[in-house]
Amino acid sequence: MPIPNLHDRARRLRRDATDAELILWRLLRTRQVALKFRRQHPVPPYVADFACVALRLVVELDGGQHGGPRDVARDTAMRAKGWIVLRYWNNEVLENPDGVLADILRVAAEVKPAP
Template identity: 65%
Template structure:
């Protein structure tokens, strides 16, 4: 059964998305890379910024509050569940959106055998 708290958190995070998350979402949405991504998708007990269910690929966009042991534990939990986690800093999305999208597309292709 789905955790209603995670659903509520995901809704709040979608509503309060950062500028960088919104920019990346515009690049990923509507199967732009040949696979569907979801925004603020619950992967209990976490909520991923972006997730491609077909490829079991998570994309996180991080600000300065990230990069600590909690993120490492979160990544380890999702990896143990079969997900591949990619992390990009906000400044990477701002300065090199095309490069970030290219990297995501490369890993997506690897995950889907393309």
């Protein structure tokens, strides 16, 4: 059952992306990454920052307001639906974008595609 306005919220989040989200999105889109990622993809009742649907892999970027019980509950809910969740701090992306991308690709290489 769709969550009201979930797609509107995703659209708004894409429009109001952080610098870290824009940097990682550029890397995921312009590098020779053989995976298709979606930006601000609904995973009801949440919106994932990035998702590779084929691998059921979610990548979340966190600023200073994250890292607490809400994120634990969010990750638990997504994992219960079969998603793998990776989390990185915004400053990790800003300071070492290639390292974050390499880590995402390493995990992706270990995951079997979803049926």
